[in-house]
Amino acid sequence: MRSNSSPAKTRPTPWDALVVAAVVLLGALTALLFYGPKAHADAPLTCVVSVGGQVADAAPLASFSGEHTYSHNGYTLTVFVHDGQVEVLHSDCPGQDCVRSGAISRAGQSLVCLPAQVVIHLEGAVDGPDVIVG
Amino acid sequence: MKRALSLAAALALVLSLTACGAPKKAETSLFAMDTYMTLVAYGDGADEALTESARAINELEQLLSRTREDSDVWRINHGGGKVSSETVQLLARALAFSDETGGAFDITVAPLVDLWAINSDHPHVPSQAEIDALLPLVGSEHVSFGARESAAPGSYDVAYVDEGCAIDLGGIAKGYASDAVKEIFAAHGVKSGTVSLGGNVYVCGMRPDGKPWNVAVQDPQGDGYACILSLSDTFVVTSGGYQRFFTAEDGTVYQHIIDPATGAPARSDLLSVTVICPDGTRADAYSTALYVMGEEAAVGFWRLQQDDPFEAVLITADGRLVCTPGLTDHFTKQEGASYEIQFLSR
Numbered sequence: 066m067r068s069n070s071s072p073a074k075t076r077p078t079p080w081d082a083l084v085v086a087a088v089v090l091l092g093a094l095t096a097l098l099f100y101g102p103k104a105h106a107d108a109p110l111t112c113v114v115s116v117g118g119q120v121a122d123a124a125p126l127a128s129f130s131g132e133h134t135y136s137h138n139g140y141t142l143t144v145f146v147h148d149g150q151v152e153v154l155h156s157d158c159p160g161q162d163c164v165r166s167g168a169i170s171r172a173g174q175s176l177v178c179l180p181a182q183v184v185i186h187l188e189g190a191v192d193g194p195d196v197i198v199g
Numbered sequence: 200m201k202r203a204l205s206l207a208a209a210l211a212l213v214l215s216l217t218a219c220g221a222p223k224k225a226e227t228s229l230f231a232m233d234t235y236m237t238l239v240a241y242g243d244g245a246d247e248a249l250t251e252s253a254r255a256i257n258e259l260e261q262l263l264s265r266t267r268e269d270s271d272v273w274r275i276n277h278g279g280g281k282v283s284s285e286t287v288q289l290l291a292r293a294l295a296f297s298d299e300t301g302g303a304f305d306i307t308v309a310p311l312v313d314l315w316a317i318n319s320d321h322p323h324v325p326s327q328a329e330i331d332a333l334l335p336l337v338g339s340e341h342v343s344f345g346a347r348e349s350a351a352p353g354s355y356d357v358a359y360v361d362e363g364c365a366i367d368l369g370g371i372a373k374g375y376a377s378d379a380v381k382e383i384f385a386a387h388g389v390k391s392g393t394v395s396l397g398g399n400v401y402v403c404g405m406r407p408d409g410k411p412w413n414v415a416v417q418d419p420q421g422d423g424y425a426c427i428l429s430l431s432d433t434f435v436v437t438s439g440g441y442q443r444f445f446t447a448e449d450g451t452v453y454q455h456i457i458d459p460a461t462g463a464p465a466r467s468d469l470l471s472v473t474v475i476c477p478d479g480t481r482a483d484a485y486s487t488a489l490y491v492m493g494e495e496a497a498v499g500f501w502r503l504q505q506d507d508p509f510e511a512v513l514i515t516a517d518g519r520l521v522c523t524p525g526l527t528d529h530f531t532k533q534e535g536a537s538y539e540i541q542f543l544s545r
Contacts, residue, residue: 115228118228150422159318159319159320160318160319160320160443162442162443165442165443165444166442167421167422168422169422170422171422171423171424173415174422175235177234177235179230179233179234179235182230184228184235193415194413194414194415194424194427195393195402195406195412195413195414196393196395196400196402196412196413196414196415197395197414197415197416197417197424198395198398198399198400198414198415198416198417198435198436198437198473199398199415199416199417199418199419199437199439199442199471199473
């Protein structure tokens with residue numbers, strides 16, 4: 066091993082420091098992008114309604130107030146959006162599970178009518194659970 | 200020039216790390232087994248894993264449905280005959296669960312489910328005489344299965360029930376399906392994902408950010424959550440009578456889970472039971488059984504399972520949330536839920 070005969074050439078310069086800083090900054094931003102929070106706590110809820118596997122409506126909950134009617138497989142549901150929550154007001158399906166499920170108001174929650182194949186899902190806010198059991 | 204090249208190389212390195220940190224996400228949903236299912240998977244094999252999982256679930260429904268006239272279960276309930284070895288294996292497990300739980304879980308309760316018809320258009324409250332007439336048809340002794348020699352070399356599986364009896368594998372079919380999805384995920388190298396088959400959940404590995412999955416247990420008395428469980432690589436199954444029920448003309452509420460001992464909807468002092476264990480089929484059977492047992496017997500049953508322990512969350516009708524001690528470090532109380540939290544001791 067020989068020592069370098071011109072040490073002045075290997076001494077870090079301000080440009081080198083700039084490159085290091087840029088790389089560190091990019092690394093931090095990347096980590097934040099992929100491992101940091103994905104949404105803001107005040108992110109609005111979005112109400113997504115799927116009918117027969119196709120999205121029929123997707124709108125911010127706050128601007129989706131009122132009654133909405135969906136029909137599929139010979140059944141008709143009336144969905145009522147009010148005061149930040151969603152419920153199935155009426156359905157002519159057998160079983161009435163969708164009506165009895167009550168209101169939903171949190172991200173990740175769903176109302177499902179199996180006979181009509183209608184799914185009402187709330188999404189959008191941060192810190193919600195990954196999956197709901199019950 | 201060297202500085203520019205260094206900067207470009209560094210950028211390329213950072214971008215390659217970006218690719219590592221954002222595993223590919225795929226998701227699908229389907230209606231099957233009388234419920235709505237959602238599956239999410241991360242990783243290179245995610246798309247293929249979900250496609251194969253959906254196909255497997257549909258195939259299992261075709262085998263295990265009680266209402267499809269081409270299913271194994273239909274064949275068993277209508278004279279018996281040749282069935283798949285998969286159906287026989289599940290039958291064997293179902294009968295073993297019935298034995299373990301003292302009959303609290305029983306697939307032969309089907310005639311009484313039909314009698315009450317709680318999930319149908321026309322639920323009704325039968326007379327005690329009607330119930331008494333069907334109770335003798337309930338019990339594992341009415342189910343037979345095994346291998347039969349065929350004319351050609353080899354054998355095939357057969358299964359049948361005694362006359363008038365019927366089976367319904369709905370109490371474990373979704374759990375069995377979730378076990379199948381777990382195997383498919385593993386075969387495709389999926390190490391992160393969630394599977395929700397109605398009240399049956401499987402959480403695969405950790406979240407992409409390396410943290411455990413947050414599994415919310417539905418509050419049976421409200422629209423929120425009773426608690427959050429931080430879990431990985433396990434199955435979580437909830438049973439309860441709070442979603443499927445009917446109200447009789449006199450105002451009495453009848454929930455849909457039939458107690459095989461009485462032939463009537465279980466009069467449980469529990470609102471819901473959530474079972475957590477690494478076997479989806481077992482978790483499914485146990486959640487139903489513990490609900491039927493009620494709190495005292497359920498806790499006693501849990502204490503007896505020393506060799507193959509499981510975890511559970513019991514929500515009682517008198518406002519308590521009873522947890523097994525293995526959940527202590529995985530449990531987060533939900534604000535707004537008013538349950539008194541109690542942890543059991545072994």
